[in-house]
Amino acid sequence: xxxxxxxxxxxxxxxxxxxxxxxxxxxxxxxxxxxxxxxxxxxxxxxxxxxxxxxxxxxxxxxxxxxxxxxxxxxxxxxxxxxxxxxxxxxxxxxxxxxxxxxxxxxxxxxxxxxxxxxxxxxxxxxxxxxxxxxxxxxxxxxxxxxxxxxxxxxxxxxxxxxxxxxxxxxxxxxxxxxxxxxxxxxxxxxxxxxxxxxxxxxxxxxxxxxxxxxxxxxxxxxxxxxxxxxxxxxxxxxxxxxxxxxxxxxxxxxxxxxxxxxxxxxxxxxxxxxxxxxxxxxxxxxxxxxxxxxxxxxxxxxxxxxxxxxxxxxxxxxxxxxxxxxxxxxxxxxxxxxxxxxxxxxxxxxxxxxxxxxxxxxxxxxxxxxxxxxxxxxxxxxxxxxxxxxxxxxxxxxxxxxxxxxxxxxxxxxxxxxxxxxxxxxxxxxxxxxxxxxxxxxxxxxxxxxxxxxxxxxxxxxxxxxxxxxxxxxxxxxxxxxxxxxxxx
Numbered sequence: 001x002x003x004x005x006x007x008x009x010x011x012x013x014x015x016x017x018x019x020x021x022x023x024x025x026x027x028x029x030x031x032x033x034x035x036x037x038x039x040x041x042x043x044x045x046x047x048x049x050x051x052x053x054x055x056x057x058x059x060x061x062x063x064x065x066x067x068x069x070x071x072x073x074x075x076x077x078x079x080x081x082x083x084x085x086x087x088x089x090x091x092x093x094x095x096x097x098x099x100x101x102x103x104x105x106x107x108x109x110x111x112x113x114x115x116x117x118x119x120x121x122x123x124x125x126x127x128x129x130x131x132x133x134x135x136x137x138x139x140x141x142x143x144x145x146x147x148x149x150x151x152x153x154x155x156x157x158x159x160x161x162x163x164x165x166x167x168x169x170x171x172x173x174x175x176x177x178x179x180x181x182x183x184x185x186x187x188x189x190x191x192x193x194x195x196x197x198x199x200x201x202x203x204x205x206x207x208x209x210x211x212x213x214x215x216x217x218x219x220x221x222x223x224x225x226x227x228x229x230x231x232x233x234x235x236x237x238x239x240x241x242x243x244x245x246x247x248x249x250x251x252x253x254x255x256x257x258x259x260x261x262x263x264x265x266x267x268x269x270x271x272x273x274x275x276x277x278x279x280x281x282x283x284x285x286x287x288x289x290x291x292x293x294x295x296x297x298x299x300x301x302x303x304x305x306x307x308x309x310x311x312x313x314x315x316x317x318x319x320x321x322x323x324x325x326x327x328x329x330x331x332x333x334x335x336x337x338x339x340x341x342x343x344x345x346x347x348x349x350x351x352x353x354x355x356x357x358x359x360x361x362x363x364x365x366x367x368x369x370x371x372x373x374x375x376x377x378x379x380x381x382x383x384x385x386x387x388x389x390x391x392x393x394x395x396x397x398x399x400x401x402x403x404x405x406x407x408x409x410x411x412x413x414x415x416x417x418x419x420x421x422x423x424x425x426x427x428x429x430x431x432x433x434x435x436x437x438x439x440x441x442x443x444x445x446x447x448x449x450x451x452x453x454x455x456x457x458x459x460x461x462x463x464x465x466x467x468x469x470x471x472x473x474x475x476x477x478x479x480x481x482x483x484x485x486x487x488x489x490x
Contacts, residue, residue, distance in 0.1 A: 035121065035169030042226035043171070043270055045292055048348060050270075050322050053226075059350055060171065060229065061418060062127035063120060063370065064327060066355030068112045069132040069157060070177050072188050075358035075368065076111070077379045077398055083187035084178070088135060090382045091390075097139065099387060107394040108157060114164055115401050116356065121168035123370075123411075124418030127229055128170055129326060129352040130161050131177035133190055134214060141180055143210050153217050162227050171229035173272070173352065174218065175326070181207030184239035195241060198250045212258040219265035230270035230294060232326065233258050239276055244466045248281050256288050272296045272324060279314035285321055294350075296324040299340070302332040307343050315347065327354040329368060337367065337413045345417070353410065357400060364406040371400050372408035 040053045050058045067076040071084045080087045091100035120128055136157060139146050148154040158174060165172040178190035181197035181204065189195075197207045215231060222228050237251045255273050262269060274296045275281035285293050299310060307330075314323055328351065330340050344351045356370050359379070363372030378393040385393070396402055 037166045037169055037171070037227045039226050041171075042224075042268070043229055044268065045270060045294065045322055047320050048322055050294070050350070058126075059348075060127045060324065060352070061350065062125050062129055062170070062173070062352035063414070064129045064131065064352055064355040065112055065116075065161075065357075066131060067357065067359075069108065069130065069136050070188070070190070071107075075355070075360060075363065077359045077376075077393060078382060079379055080382050081187065082193065083189070083191040084133065085135065085182075085191040087382050094383075095387055101139075103387070103390050103394065106391055107398070110394060110396055110398050111357070112161075113399055113401075115399070117161075117164040117168045117170065119370075119400070120356070121170050123414055125414070126170055127173055127352065128161075128165060128356075129173040129175050129232065130158070131175045131235065132158065133176070133178035134180045134210070135178075135190075137214065137217075138180065143180070155218065155221050158218070159221070162222065162225065166227035172227055173229050173232055173326075174222075175232035175235055176211065176214070177235040179207065179211040179234060181210075183234055183237045184241060186236070186240045189236070189239065198238065198247075198254075200250075208254045208257060211254070212261045215258045216261040216265055219262040219269065222269075223266040224268070228269070230272045231262060232272040232274070232296065234274065236274060236276045236298060247466065248275075249283075251281075252283050252288070256290075259288075259290055259293075268292065270294055272326070274298070274326065278310055279319070279323060280317050282317075282319070284317075284319055294322045294324050295319060296326040298327040299325055300327075300329055300331055302330070302334055304335045304339055307335060307340055311343055311347050311349065314349075323349045325349055325351040327352065329354050337410075338416075341413070341417050353414065357405070358408070359398060359405075364408050367409035367413070369408040370410050370414060371405045373404050374406060375404065378404070 042053050043050055043058060044053070045051070050060065052058050066072065071078050071087065073079060073081050073087075078087055080090060088100060088104075091103060095103070117128070137146055137153060137155065138144055146154045148156065162172045162174075177188065179197055181199075182189050182191050182194050183197040185195050186192060196204060197211075198204060199207075211234065215233065218231065233255055234251075237254075238246045238248075259271060262271060270292050271290070272294045273282060273290075276298060278297050279295045282295050285291070285295075295314070297310065297314065299307065301307060301310075325344055328340055328344075330336055341351065343349075353370075355368065357372070358366060358369035359373045359376075361374065361376040363369055364374040366372055378397050380390050380393050382390075397404055
């Protein structure tokens with residue numbers, strides 16, 4: 001018995017010491033908002049770089065606000081697993097549409113608050129990627145707009161977020177994370193197990209036109225606003241779709257449609273287009289007449305070679321546009337965040353970490369989050385919790401400064417790689433800052449893909465074909481890995 005008691009005491013003491021090593025989140029009592037974004041901070045591209053109107057090069061280092069305007073159950077306080085549309089349907093069936101939206105408004109008001117934007121700026125990030133989805137603005141799958149008290153399409157959530165970015169001196173990347181019709185099989189596209197956004201029938205065309213129309217509305221509302229870094233046209237299109245069904249030209253057609261809608265309302269806005277997992281899934285922008293575009297990809301790989309391959313193959317395409325790693329997180333024990341961030345920094349690739357905040361019993365100890373919870377008591381059982389229980393769980397307890405969150409592992413990584421936090425003019429970068437903190441662009445050791453790479457020419461002609469196109473992509477990437485990855489330093 002005494003042995004058991006001593007063992008129990010030992011375990012309790014160990015846990016006490018262990019948990020004490022994770023400090024509670026510290027929050028400033030006063031939000032001064034001394035650094036704001038002005039017209040001179042508006043961004044434009046020149047070749048492979050991004051500049052502001054003052055002529056200073058800007059290197060974007062940011063964080064995603066994942067789980068805010070669109071939930072993913074693995075790190076937000078909800079237990080449905082098929083996606084946010086599934087949660088909407090369950091709550092609507094139980095309480096009615098009006099009550100369902102009331103509950104989500106409670107969630108939106110508390111998951112991210114002004115304090116979070118101040119945290120982001122104080123840490124030294126200079127941009128936030130803000131995932132949203134069509135149901136933030138439409139009440140059904142039929143394209144019914146949610147209107148404000150003035151009868152206009154209600155973009156108040158995005159307007160507030162952009163205003164917070166302006167106040168605290170960080171750029172906003174507005175990201176259409178899930179479109180009506182569902183653009184991929186994964187739950188983060190809104191609903192897993194369905195996929196109709198790229199259907200080649202009348203309904204599929206209607207879905208794509210709906211998404212482009214949403215961008216037209218957003219572009220008109222934010223036209224010329226310097227606090228918006230860019231519009232991110234569609235998150236991870238064709239994600240988890242079987243390889244044989246991935247026809248990338250379908251994605252490009254949608255991008256072109258949305259691009260034209262945006263340009264009609266906001267001619268100078270930066271526009272981000274995602275190749276999902278690699279830049280070489282995107283076309284040469286010159287072929288479409290696209291200007292002011294940034295090519296983006298996401299990366300959740302397990303090996304260092306995966307990171308060097310993506311970087312090498314991306315720059316080797318020679319598209320002469322800036323690149324952004326819009327989401328990334330090394331998986332497994334063969335690559336870490338240090339390697340990934342250094343690889344991006346040293347090769348002129350802007351980045352936004354995934355993600356700012358997570359709620360679950362393990363979140364405080366996970367390297368996925370800046371801030372993580374240490375319990376799961378506020379996770380909503382959408383099918384069984386009462387309206388009152390859900391409202392309480394999604395209330396102030398899920399705020400980052402509620403006492404339920406600690407600085408998680410990603411916090412230390414962010415602090416290590418964000419020297420701009422100590423600069424007087426943070427987060428905007430002078431040329432001296434760039435020279436000091438951003439390593440030079442990757443050199444190709446004289447390798448010229450335009451005249452040397454036989455496979456680039458073949459790939460350009462065959463990349464849209466099922467199977468053959470994929471095979472050529474891998475050969476194409478492999479060739480460039482051997483010729484350029486040796487210049488990517490650890």
